Amino acid sequence: MNTEDKDAVNYLKYFTLLTQPEIEELATILAASPEKRDAQRKLAREVTRLVHGDEASKKAEQASRILFGRSSPI
Secondary structure, rough: OOHHHHHHHHHHHOOOOOOHHHHHHHHHHHHHHHHHHHHHHHHHHHHHHHOOOHEEEHHHHHHHHHHHHOOOOO
């Protein structure tokens, strides 16, 4: 989540299994609305899922919502 905007898209390419169109869409969203941090959220979600599995990823998202008061997933 603390990844700089300029690095988020590259990290998505290196560290996830997302398709090129998915990454391009996130890059477009990031350029239009960087404050939403959608690319960083997707990066956090995907890396957590790849390293720790689906269940741990869901628990991490839930914990983030509780800790940071967000109604939407990380």
